[in-house]
Amino acid sequence: MRSTFKVLFYTKNQSVKNGKAPVMGRITINGTQAGFSCKKEVSLTLWDAKANRAKGKSEEARILNQELDNIKAQITKHYQYICDHDSFVTAKKVYNRYVGFGEECHTLMVLFKEQLESYKEKIGKGKAESTYRGLVADYKSLLLFMKTKKNIEDIAIDELEKPFIEDYYTWMLGTAGNANATAFNRVNTLKWLLYIAQERGWIRVHPFVSFECVPEYKRRSFLSEEELQRIIHVELKYKRQRAMRDMFLFMCFTGLAYADLKAITYDNIHTDSDGGTWLMGNRIKTGVAYVVKLLPIAIELIEKYRGVDEKKDSPDCVFPVGEYNTMFLSLKIIGKKCDCRTEVTPHIGRHYELSLSLNLNSLQRFVS
Incomplete structure (x- = not known):
């Protein structure tokens, strides 16, 4: 990408002493700027502000203009070097190279x-x-x-x-x-x-710490009980689609996210002294522990895939989860097939609110 590059010189008039002012320089590249002192002085009567150099043919003017031309040539050389060897160029980076700063430029x-x-x-x-x-x-x-x-x-x-x-x-x-x-x-x-x-010590002050903005979250969508029933009972032609549907339902009945579903193994499943079955683990995203009492439908889904190692990351995994995009696309197709008004995604499964009126006996057909 071509960049805009300019070097100009000017006098620091607020620091005039004995009729002379310090000569300053400024590098401008793509809107970024770096100012510096040329360590030179010039009589104000000799300085041409429009031309950015000394005017006339006096010895003072000739020597100063020669030195300014040399400074500009050196800066241009360093600018060209960075353009040829780096993916981007800024005014400060050129200036640092010009004055011989050796530290790495962190981007x-x-x-x-x-x-x-x-x-x-x-x-x-x-x-x-x-x-x-x-x-x-x-x-x-x-x-x-x-x-x-x-x-x-x-x-x-x-x-x-x-x-x-x-x-x-x-x-x-x-x-x-x-x-x-x-x-x-x-x-x-x-x-x-x-x-x-x-x-890491690359900057002393955080430049964005005082910037604040407030989020406005949309109301979360949920599947209705009727939509979930349609997903449960829909006839699916392909085995992989049926597996995706089963895993989505497990997420609905346990509240697990996709990453947590992929991570669970049979070691995460525990039975208490009363015969209850529990799912225990730690959230992948936050590391927070979770404990879920498994409903009969969730237990049957686990047993359905016990010993079926195809597509599983390892035999210890409970489900053949696969890639996120594969599940996302499969659920999208299933949602359309079931005429769901809410888009069916892996994420929405964990936010499904199970109705107490749901007849669990009606769910047995599809897992048998």
Whole structure:
């Protein structure tokens, strides 16, 4: 991506002494700026503010202009080097290279990628795949904002200021058309990244800590008892679709999320002294313990897949869960087939509110 690049010189008139003012420089690249002192002075009578250099042919003017030309040439060289060897360029990055700063320039999207890779390695080991997918969507949103709004693909962390997150939030609600709750969550993701940078000592002050926004969550949709009954009794041609339906129903009757369903093994199932069957484990997303008394229908679903190892991650797993997108698409098809007004997704299953009037005896046919 082509960037705009400019170097100009000016005098610091508020620091005039003996008729001379310090000469300052400013690098401007894609709207980012870095100012610096040229460590030179010039008589105000010699300075041409419009031309950004000394005027006339005096020895003082000739020497100063030569030195300013040299400074500009050096900065241009460093600018070109960064363009040729890096994915993005900013004014501060060019300035740091010009003055010989040796420390590494830490950038926002590189940090984001690092956190994504770290999170991905922990999926199933205390981290949920659904959260990872959300972070990937957050990454793509932030990258799109910088490309279309800022004309950059990355930014140095120490260049971030509060207007950046304000612009991002406005862009999400406007141009991107994100829901208020989505924008709120993505703001928090960005804040989380900057807390990591702060903990590592890359920045002294968190630039976004004072920015606040309030989410407006939509009322959650639920399946009606009639819709659930249609899902239970619908004739499904394919074995894999029937398995997806069974696992969705188990989520409805236990409140488990997709990640928790995929994680449960027979070790999570316990029988008490009264013969009651319980499901015990820890939520993948939060690590919080859960204990669920299993209804007869849930127990029968477990037994239906005992010894059926096809599609299971291991023989110890209770259900052949598979990939999230596969379940999502299968449930979408099943929901349409059952004429459900509410979209049937893995997520909605765990929020189904079981009616006390539901006749559990009517559910036995489909598991037998």
